[in-house]
Each structure stands twice: as structure tokens, then as C-alpha cells.
Amino acid sequence: MAKEIKTEKKIDPASRVLSLVSHKLKTPLSIINGYTEAMLSQIKPEDKETFNAKALSDISKQGEKLAILIDKLVRFTSVSGLSAEEVKKQDTNIKALFSSVSSSCVLRDDALSIMSSDATIRRSGPVIDIKCEDKVSLFADKALVSIALEELVDNSIKFNNNTVKKIKMFYYEQDGKQILAVADNGVGIKEEDLNLVFEKFYQVDDFFTGQIEGWGLGLALVKMIMNLHNGEISVRSQYGIGTIISLRFPQK
Ligand SMILES: Nc1ncnc2c1ncn2[C@@H]1O[C@H](COP(=O)(O)OP(=O)(O)O)[C@@H](O)[C@H]1O
Ligand SMILES: [Mg+2]
Incomplete structure (x- = not known):
């Protein structure tokens, strides 16, 4: 009986590192962002100017930016792994x-x-x-x-x-x-x-x-x-x- 030979797709080491880094960052960050959002939503209007509220709001903004960066890394690495035959x-x-x-x-x-x-800078x-x-x-x-x-x-x-x-x-x-x-x-x-x-x-x-x-x-x-x-x-x-x-x- 003919032996089935599995050909593994070669991923260059740099792409493997990128892929690992991006996926391993995504999960913890989504937990951080999720809890931050939840805590922000519980802040009462009269407490919006407190130190804790402002700190939380900053954490949330930076967390969202980081999430966008990680998504870009994931996108890049997944396209890097595509071959011409996989293009639909x-x-x-x-x-x-x-x-x-x-x-x-x-x-x-x-x-x-x-x-x-x-917020004071007007932009179009x-x-x-x-x-x-x-x-x-x-x-x-x-x-x-x-x-x-x-x-x-x-x-x-x-x-x-x-x-x-x-x-x-x-x-x-x-x-x-x-x-x-x-x-x-x-x-x-x-x-x-x-x-x-x-x-x-x-x-x-x-x-x-x-x-x-x-x-x-x-x-x-x-x-x-x-x-x-x-x-x-x-x-x-x-x-x-x-x-x-x-x-x-x-x-x-
Ligand atoms: N439309 C553009 N006008 C001016 N500079 C640009 C433009 N597109 C790209 N660049 C320059 O090329 C660099 C590489 O672009 P890119 O690969 O999209 O990276 P990134 O947007 O993450 O900086 C940018 O950092 C910028 O300096
Ligand atoms: Mg760009």
C-alpha cells in the first residue's frame, strides 16, 4: 500500500515568530480590554473626572490601539502564509x-x-x-x-x-x-x-x-x-x- 506523504507548508522562521507573538498577545489583550470596557461602563457620570475614571479611559484607548496593531500583525502573517493556489x-x-x-x-x-x-481640536x-x-x-x-x-x-x-x-x-x-x-x-x-x-x-x-x-x-x-x-x-x-x-x- 502506498504510504501517504504529508507535505507540510514551509513557513519562514520570521513569519512563525510574528504569528506566535501576535496570537499569544491577542488573548490576554482581549481580556484586559474586555474588563476595562466593563469597568468604564460602571462609572457614574458624577465620577467621570476622578483619577481612576481618567486612568481607566486611558488604559482603554491604549488597549484599543494595541488591538488594532495586533490585528494588523495577524493579517500580515496570515497573508504571508498564502500560496497562489489559495487565492480565491x-x-x-x-x-x-x-x-x-x-x-x-x-x-x-x-x-x-x-x-x-x-476634543478641543476641530478636525474634518x-x-x-x-x-x-x-x-x-x-x-x-x-x-x-x-x-x-x-x-x-x-x-x-x-x-x-x-x-x-x-x-x-x-x-x-x-x-x-x-x-x-x-x-x-x-x-x-x-x-x-x-x-x-x-x-x-x-x-x-x-x-x-x-x-x-x-x-x-x-x-x-x-x-x-x-x-x-x-x-x-x-x-x-x-x-x-x-x-x-x-x-x-x-x-x-
Ligand atoms: N500615501 C502616503 N503618503 C506619504 N507617505 C506614505 C504613504 N504611504 C506610505 N508612506 C510611507 O511609507 C511608510 C510605509 O508604509 P506602510 O508599509 O503602510 O507602514 P505604516 O503605515 O505602518 O507606517 C510609511 O511609514 C510612510 O512613511
Ligand atoms: Mg500603512
């Missing part, structure tokens, strides 16, 4: 995809800004313009392309200090390729950094005096997703003016 391609309406990514990014930006900003949310014909579709893994676009739009919001953050998501075809692009009026990327931004953990650090949120894994993740689709990613940017990132897919 289907006809995906591009305009609908743009719309759903746009609304989830705006919602998340709202939630983050409520958590982090000084990003304006996201979508340019795409109604019926065009892309044969791709909808969940993965949605993740890729979310990373791009999140960056366009994050690396942008304008009062009005203008972001455009648009579609066009060129040389038999389908192109999905995200443009912004943000801080831009210097020429010497253009290639580096796709490296894992790379963050350009000269614009912000504070800490940049995120791992520097977003564009590396988008690049992996494009590789899984035999596609390409390219970036054009003018420092101080804005950035356009294009995802180029081969046609079905």
Missing part, C-alpha cells in the same frame, strides 16, 4: 469595492481620532472621491484586494496633515492591464525613500516628530497581495504635494 479569485465589482473600502476607512479614522485627539474627516464606471469588474480575490486598498487609503489619511484630506480612488485600463489607484494630497515621499517603503517594517520618520502608528508592514502586505495576483504595485510621489499608488492587474 472571483468577478468583483470595482466601484462597489472602492465604496466599501472607503466607508470602512472613514469609520476607522473617526474612531481613532475620537480615541486619540484632544477625509474626503474620498471615487472614479470608476458602474459595471467594471476585476477577476481577483475580493477579500485580499479589499485589504490592499484599505492599507493604501489608511496611509493616505494617516500621512496627511491637511485640514481637508483629499483622497481619490480611481480605475483605468492601460496596455491590457487593469489599474486600481489611490491618490492623496498628503505629505508625499522623498525620492530616496520610494523603493524602501515596500520593505517590511520601514517607516519614513522625518516628517513626524511623534511616534508613527503602525508597523511599517502595510505596503509590504500590499506587495505580497499583488504578487499573489501576478500583478504589480508602483508609486509616484512628490514630497509635500501628494502620492499616487497604483495596483496593476493582468486581465482575466
Whole structure:
């Protein structure tokens, strides 16, 4: 009788560490966040200004931020482990995809800004313009392309200090390729950094005096997703003016 040979998928050691770290952090953090929420909800309105209430509220904000960071790490490591055969391609309406990514990014930006900003600073949310014909579709893994676009739009919001953050998501075809692009009026990327931004953990650090949120894994993740689709990613940017990132897919 023929012996069954099990082929184990090889995961590189770095990804294994990332995966272990992320999963082992997730459980304790969700317990911390859960109890913090529960305790916060029991604080009476007249006690809101006490030291304990403020401390609890800070713990809760930081805990939520940490949870977002860990989710990003989990997302990165799970996509790292995918092979091209595991990509579930289907006809995906591009305009609908743009719309759903746009609304989830705006919602998340709202939630983050409520958590982090000084309530006295007035801010306006990003304006996201979508340019795409109604019926065009892309044969791709909808969940993965949605993740890729979310990373791009999140960056366009994050690396942008304008009062009005203008972001455009648009579609066009060129040389038999389908192109999905995200443009912004943000801080831009210097020429010497253009290639580096796709490296894992790379963050350009000269614009912000504070800490940049995120791992520097977003564009590396988008690049992996494009590789899984035999596609390409390219970036054009003018420092101080804005950035356009294009995802180029081969046609079905
Ligand atoms: N739209 C953008 N405008 C300006 N800089 C950007 C933009 N997108 C990415 N960058 C730069 O590239 C770096 C890497 O991006 P990314 O991999 O998404 O990591 P993260 O968002 O966690 O910093 C960012 O830290 C930032 O310096
Ligand atoms: Mg990012």
C-alpha cells in the first residue's frame, strides 16, 4: 500500500515568530480590554473626572490601539502564509469595492481620532472621491484586494496633515492591464525613500516628530497581495504635494 506523504507548508522562521507573538498577545489583550470596557461602563457620570475614571479611559484607548496593531500583525502573517493556489479569485465589482473600502476607512479614522485627539481640536474627516464606471469588474480575490486598498487609503489619511484630506480612488485600463489607484494630497515621499517603503517594517520618520502608528508592514502586505495576483504595485510621489499608488492587474 502506498504510504501517504504529508507535505507540510514551509513557513519562514520570521513569519512563525510574528504569528506566535501576535496570537499569544491577542488573548490576554482581549481580556484586559474586555474588563476595562466593563469597568468604564460602571462609572457614574458624577465620577467621570476622578483619577481612576481618567486612568481607566486611558488604559482603554491604549488597549484599543494595541488591538488594532495586533490585528494588523495577524493579517500580515496570515497573508504571508498564502500560496497562489489559495487565492480565491472571483468577478468583483470595482466601484462597489472602492465604496466599501472607503466607508470602512472613514469609520476607522473617526474612531481613532475620537480615541486619540484632544476634543478641543476641530478636525474634518477625509474626503474620498471615487472614479470608476458602474459595471467594471476585476477577476481577483475580493477579500485580499479589499485589504490592499484599505492599507493604501489608511496611509493616505494617516500621512496627511491637511485640514481637508483629499483622497481619490480611481480605475483605468492601460496596455491590457487593469489599474486600481489611490491618490492623496498628503505629505508625499522623498525620492530616496520610494523603493524602501515596500520593505517590511520601514517607516519614513522625518516628517513626524511623534511616534508613527503602525508597523511599517502595510505596503509590504500590499506587495505580497499583488504578487499573489501576478500583478504589480508602483508609486509616484512628490514630497509635500501628494502620492499616487497604483495596483496593476493582468486581465482575466
Ligand atoms: N500615501 C502616503 N503618503 C506619504 N507617505 C506614505 C504613504 N504611504 C506610505 N508612506 C510611507 O511609507 C511608510 C510605509 O508604509 P506602510 O508599509 O503602510 O507602514 P505604516 O503605515 O505602518 O507606517 C510609511 O511609514 C510612510 O512613511
Ligand atoms: Mg500603512
